[in-house]
Amino acid sequence: MTETIASAGTADSKRWLGRLGAGALAFGAMSAMGGKRARAQAITDADVLNFALNLEYLEAEYYLRAVTGAGLSTSLTGGSTGNVLAPATTLVPFQTSAIAYWAQRIANDELAHVNFLRVGLKAEGGTPVAEPQIDLVNSFTTLAVAAGLITTGQTFNPFASELDFLIGAYIFEDVGVSAYAGAAALLTNPDNIAYSASVLAVEAEHAGLIRSYLAEIGGGAVTNAISALRQSLSGVQDNGTDLSAGGGNPFSFANCDYNGQAFRRTPEEVLNIVYGASGTGVSAGLFFPAGVNGAVTST
Amino acid sequence: MLDNPFTKVLQEGIARRRFLRGTGCGAAGLAAAFAGSAIAAPRTKAKARPAGLTDADIFNFALNFEYLGAEYYLGALGTSLPGNLTGGGGPVTTPGTGPVPFQNTAIAYFAQQLAVDEYAHVTVIQEALTAEGATPISEPAIDLDASWTSLAVAAGLIADGETFNPYASETDFLLGAYVLEDVCVTALCGAAALISSKINLAYAASILGVEGYQVGMIRQRLSAIGAGAATDAISALRSALSNAIVDSGVDDYGTDANGNPYNFTNVDFNGQAFRRTPQQVLNIAYGGPGPNATSGGFFPNGVNGTITTT
Numbered sequence: 117m118t119e120t121i122a123s124a125g126t127a128d129s130k131r132w133l134g135r136l137g138a139g140a141l142a143f144g145a146m147s148a149m150g151g152k153r154a155r156a157q158a159i160t161d162a163d164v165l166n167f168a169l170n171l172e173y174l175e176a177e178y179y180l181r182a183v184t185g186a187g188l189s190t191s192l193t194g195g196s197t198g199n200v201l202a203p204a205t206t207l208v209p210f211q212t213s214a215i216a217y218w219a220q221r222i223a224n225d226e227l228a229h230v231n232f233l234r235v236g237l238k239a240e241g242g243t244p245v246a247e248p249q250i251d252l253v254n255s256f257t258t259l260a261v262a263a264g265l266i267t268t269g270q271t272f273n274p275f276a277s278e279l280d281f282l283i284g285a286y287i288f289e290d291v292g293v294s295a296y297a298g299a300a301a302l303l304t305n306p307d308n309i310a311y312s313a314s315v316l317a318v319e320a321e322h323a324g325l326i327r328s329y330l331a332e333i334g335g336g337a338v339t340n341a342i343s344a345l346r347q348s349l350s351g352v353q354d355n356g357t358d359l360s361a362g363g364g365n366p367f368s369f370a371n372c373d374y375n376g377q378a379f380r381r382t383p384e385e386v387l388n389i390v391y392g393a394s395g396t397g398v399s400a401g402l403f404f405p406a407g408v409n410g411a412v413t414s415t
Numbered sequence: 416m417l418d419n420p421f422t423k424v425l426q427e428g429i430a431r432r433r434f435l436r437g438t439g440c441g442a443a444g445l446a447a448a449f450a451g452s453a454i455a456a457p458r459t460k461a462k463a464r465p466a467g468l469t470d471a472d473i474f475n476f477a478l479n480f481e482y483l484g485a486e487y488y489l490g491a492l493g494t495s496l497p498g499n500l501t502g503g504g505g506p507v508t509t510p511g512t513g514p515v516p517f518q519n520t521a522i523a524y525f526a527q528q529l530a531v532d533e534y535a536h537v538t539v540i541q542e543a544l545t546a547e548g549a550t551p552i553s554e555p556a557i558d559l560d561a562s563w564t565s566l567a568v569a570a571g572l573i574a575d576g577e578t579f580n581p582y583a584s585e586t587d588f589l590l591g592a593y594v595l596e597d598v599c600v601t602a603l604c605g606a607a608a609l610i611s612s613k614i615n616l617a618y619a620a621s622i623l624g625v626e627g628y629q630v631g632m633i634r635q636r637l638s639a640i641g642a643g644a645a646t647d648a649i650s651a652l653r654s655a656l657s658n659a660i661v662d663s664g665v666d667d668y669g670t671d672a673n674g675n676p677y678n679f680t681n682v683d684f685n686g687q688a689f690r691r692t693p694q695q696v697l698n699i700a701y702g703g704p705g706p707n708a709t710s711g712g713f714f715p716n717g718v719n720g721t722i723t724t725t
Binding site for chain 2: 213214217218220221222224225226227228229231232293296297298299300301306307309310311312313314315316317318319320321322323324325326327328329331332365366367368369370371372374375376377378379380
């Protein structure tokens with residue numbers, strides 16, 4: 117099973133790399149609406165896209181390692197090498213065919229997004245940021261302790277099992293959705309807005325899959341704990357999958373308010389989560405031990 | 416009004432939604448013709464925004480589809496939109512077989528959330544239109560009975576003379592949801608770049624996010640239970656109907672496609688969800704009448720608003 121998945125994932129990645137290359141832009145993260153923190157000057161589309169590229173690097177490194185055992189090739193990292201701290205073994209021992217293939221689907225999508233953003237930034241005359249330092253080891257344990265999933269001294273390795281892998285994916289995908297939803301109104305180029313919308317949709321499809329599956333298998337408490345942490349760090353509402361305590365849906369697969377609106381986050385609010393720190397003036401931490409690259413780097 | 420073990424959650428969800436306040440609290444939109452640029456994939460191409468199309472036109476176009484989605488999901492629970500939300504429109508034709516006999520608790524609750532969210536989208540878009548001084552369209556006549564059978568025959572899911580009732584079982588219900596949701600995602604993706612107001616764009620993005628969550632859940636379930644062939648057939652039909660209007664490379668992949676037997680995202684090779692024009696969307700919703708049609712399928716008298724023709 118594991119060998120099959122590994123080889124399938126590798127082959128598919130190669131196939132994708134061969135077929136990519138007609139990319140364009142998309143996405144970013146900003147909320148035009150009522151940000152709590154004033155922005156000194158206007159942010160450009162390239163700034164937004166480069167901010168997004170940091171997040172796509174993070175996601176691609178996570179999913180590619182889970183399904184192939186290896187991360188992004190240096191041709192897609194802007195020359196960065198050895199930047200990712202990961203466990204010695206990252207190939208997830210998938211037991212369920214569906215989960216293995218879902219993981220492969222996500223990995224392919226995130227790989228495509230990295231390439232798409234890099235190609236698009238160059239096409240618009242910008243320079244894609246290089247991949248920043250990424251921590252896929254200490255970050256997850258720190259976050260799991262903070263969420264109360266494990267106790268101090270224990271370790272959370274999201275590559276250890278397919279369930280752990282899904283929990284790791286849960287941490288990322290809703291953040292991506294809120295970042296893209298917040299970004300839409302900050303982009304000025306209609307092309308970028310259109311592409312951003314299409315990437316937002318895909319991130320939400322990822323999140324919908326992960327949430328509905330975790331909800332079904334009894335992951336309500338775990339997802340609630342992670343969502344509560346994200347909400348605490350960012351100050352933006354975040355719902356887990358079991359809302360029954362408040363009279364709500366115990367199988368909540370969409371992370372949205374009662375107006376049926378997915379939550380939106382500013383880049384700073386996104387950084388609060390991926391840096392693992394609330395408040396302003398934080399410029400590194402958790403998944404990005406040296407901070408993200410680009411124009412938007414501080415909470 | 417509800418005879419369903421999960422109605423409490425539905426009623427709570429509807430009761431909890433808060434009206435948007437202040438000016439410019441916009442919402443979604445389906446819109447025309449934004450299909451790429453010079454740096455896009457080869458088969459996509461840019462298309463100018465139709466002259467004179469306002470945010471209100473786009474929102475009202477979207478509202479037709481929120482009415483459709485809300486009625487479909489509420490109907491699965493044995494109810495419908497209240498009269499104060501339909502503007503005196505309708506009617507809605509259903510199979511008359513009552514709520515879906517849900518067997519799986521998770522799917523029953525998923526259906527609850529679908530209904531709550533689509534209900535909320537109807538109200539949000541109506542409020543946005545009113546806040547901007549525009550008039551929300553009333554609900555068009557909606558066919559949730561014969562339309563399904565015609566579509567299922569066209570997709571090859573059933574033979575002539577057979578009937579497809581999406582309320583007959585929870586799997587049929589999910590297939591019906593599959594038909595609608597991917598269309599909504601492509602419509603909203605196509606609309607984003609056409610919305611003028613940044614506030615409206617932000618709300619549209621958040622609605623798109625929720626439609627994406629819905630698609631992810633539905634495709635997860637259907638791929639997990641081996642419905643690949645059915646989803647592939649529906650996707651092939653949608654693709655053919657879209658490209659019969661404007662062949663802008665709007666593909667559509669089922670859950671056994673793209674070299675992945677559990678293909679749960681509907682994307683191109685750039686990891687992009689597909690975008691459709693309103694005309695492409697209408698040709699699917701009208702059941703494939705072809706160019707210059709004004710009604711059919713789910714909308715036997717056509718949609719309401721300024722965008723009504725394929």
